[in-house]
Amino acid sequence: MTDKVIIAGAGPAGLMLACELGLFGVDAVVVERTPEPRIDAPGVAVNATTIELLDQRGLMDELREGAFPLPTEHFGFVFMESANPGRPHENTLLLLQQRLETRLEKRARELGVEFRRGVELTGIRPDEDGVTVELRGADGATEELRGSYLVGCDGRESVVRTLSGIEFEGVDAVFHGIVGEVEIEHSELQAEHIGVHHRPTGGHFLGAPLEPGLFRVMSAEFGYEPPADDVPVDLEELREATVRLTGVDLKATGIRWLTRYPNTTRNAERYSQGRVFLAGDAAHVHYPFNGQGIGTGVHDAVNLGWKLAATLRGRAPKGLLDTYHAERHPVGQAACDNVRAQVSLCHPPQEMAPLRAIIGELTKFDNVRRYLLDLVTGLSVRYPSDQEDAHPLTGRRLPHAELVTADGATSIPALLRAGQGVLLDLTGGLATPYTAETEGLEDQVTIVFAQATPCIEAEAVLLRPDGHVAWAADTDRDPEGLRTALATWFAAPTACRGAAPRTHVSRLP
Template sequence: MPRDVIVVGAGPVGLMLAGELTLGGADVVVYERLAAPARESRGASLTKRTAECFDQRGLLGGLGPTEPADAHFGGVPIDLAPLAEDHHGRRGVPQFRTERMLEEWVTGLGAEIRRGQEVTAFEETDEAVRVLAAGPDGPAEESAAYLVGCDGGRSSVRKLAGIGFPGSEGRRGFLSADVTGIETRKRRIGENLPGGSMIMAMDLENGVTRIVVHEAGMAPHDRASLTYTDLADAWQRLTGESLHHGECRWLGCFTDASRSAAVYRRGRVLLAGDSAHIQPPAMAQGLSVGVQDAVNLGWKLAATVRGWAPEGLIDTYDAERRPVGEQLARNARAAIELRLTGEDMDPVREIMGELVRHEGPAGHLAGMVSNLGVRYELGKGEHPLLGLRMPPGRELTLTDGTVTPVAGLLRTGHGLLITTDPALARLAEGLEDRLDIVTGTWNQAYEPGLDAVLIRPDGYVAWTSPGTTDELTGTLARWFGTAQRS
């Protein structure tokens, strides 16, 4: 029997997707090119929304200690304190720790991870995708209803599918390393230097410091010939400090290229994470936005393979997430130009600094950086929550007296109908295998009021009462299909 889904790539995005699919009842296998989990800490920060996504599934505590991350856009600090809602992300989260947490979750749910398996080709038919892979025991093949590429910016799946990857070429080069045995002033959001240079230094864990260097005029590097001395020399030229005595735990390089795939789905092949969009990691967005891709796609693809998805549900993945990837590429280009253009950009930086002292502009930029500003077209209405994520910390008192935050009600990966009116719950009868129905009262008053709310499995608000023009029955059918009536 063919699998339901083959996921290619066991990074944070592929693992998150495998978990979401398995929660939704799909049979999933993950193919990973590397023979063993990486110990690199490439991604070291999470946006606020991604931390919330982990919290929705009860995973956030598994990351271990973290601390609030400062916000900025292109090096212009954003003061988050005056905002009505907390937009702080989390920093000090080495990527290997995120992957370890997710792997434990995914395998605990029953998904299989096959390491040392590199996808070399696939063939799509009307019914399935036949995937060919090379591994330690030689060639292998397996079929699945769908194939999802979560295999990074150089995605083999994207290239084999013939999906275009338009965007800007990398013109600037950056060096990055994780180093122990050094002491330097921390520059957590980076520090601009004269002429368009930039340096960054932030703590990870166990005495490891993440160092990033861009020296004005620095072109993209050849990864194969890169040495730690290259980075240490550049740092010393820019700061006068020597890091040459440090022990380099990991060394990498990147460019300012920003791209977004032409489509996120072609037939039975889909893309998520860096396979679908890349941008300079200096914005700490790539891993986070990729995890949110997985949370958006997982329940929709699981519903499709299980057979209850309403028509067109899987197409909403591209419709909702591709604009986010395109905006991310645009934002990254703008932020890099703002940060690295040199003194010619100083007047713009001054104006940006003035603007973010006002709550409106600061809130807009903070929403982009935190991803709390992501809004989908989910229905007609005036309620300010419609299309946004439901604030997961909002608490309810259930009819049995239990007090719980909304995040605690999303652990199952199901949709969620919260209502203060038990009679309204009857409209969702027969959907209990994919929708949890909860009756209770809000511990904090909403303004405007919120007597009932329909929340998708990814945490986004699809319907409210009052405030939504669409009928609940039609919205339920749009996202959760036909009820199973006995």
């Protein structure tokens, strides 16, 4: 029997999962049918939650170079100011999916993850002890690969989901969308081509110069019948769509890549079935608004990665893997629902115009704007808690605040780099001596003493390895609540086996 985890698909979700498993020392292999990293990845943005998830693993510094922060967020192209002192989160960044995937694959390989490119997954045979997958190479040769778990991150047409018999019902709306990269002299571009434009017709157009002579384009026309699937998309189809949306001809001379995309909304019935899991577009698909497609998939991967690793290393309390579906399925459904609501604001335009105007007025209220901003950027995610009277922070993510410890300045993402849990005492250890509760869990939970910060409204916080709050307390001590949280998310020491990073305790004088 092998402890290997097989990941089907090398998109953002699969690659992020590979990085997470590699960080925890889990033997993982990525199986991808394309022989080379794809150049036709359609995503163009990463939102605040995605940025924070990447940042807590040390992946954002390189990606920020050349990325462009958007000054606003939107809900169905009703734009909202997002940067203000009361919102300690970064704005959405224009960052091509291709760059993100390149960075993630590089990191996964550094962590020892194996890649099998140019092979297609054609069959799966799960059993009580693991999963056997059947692979076929480009030359037609077949082989089998055995693992403890299989995770389908293989997109909206997921073979893993289909072969597992997991239902993927939803809505297919009438829609014509084109995305790709075309060759054009930048002197031929007009103002109407550059940036993001919502049109009175209800559709929208996005255009962005990538490099001299290369232009990223994305068109969207709701309620407009596309050509038949067997008709290849070409420059004339793109030109006609551009004229309808902008009124100005796009004088492209060549295609680097160009494809149509649908307006489909689906959420898998289950995200797990025995030893088979789904993540990313294999689990949920919706219209590409607010970077939620990439973000929700990356969030899936970070949620699942540490739970698989804990299980394989013998450090998982009972039922830990079951929490993946319980936590992520509602999040996937919420993303589908809010995106459908946004699309409804766009079409039909005449009927929606009064509602758009009212939504625009409502966003002038701080609490409404904050609610919508958190919703579309993934910051609203709060995992449920079984604790009675759980602290308001429980289940949420902390802002990426700067912290002061006896060892100097640090931050929330820096504390999560190694993927351990973190018990954060914001009194400097003066008022909440909780360290005794973590006895025997030193290889799983790092204890940090830091000065209080107004960004975190608690005196003590327990963070899971994915950065979500497992428990928090204010001035009243809650050792029983902490013990319950530790038992829920971290294994008793007698269950542990294998090596693990040593804990680091940072104290204030």
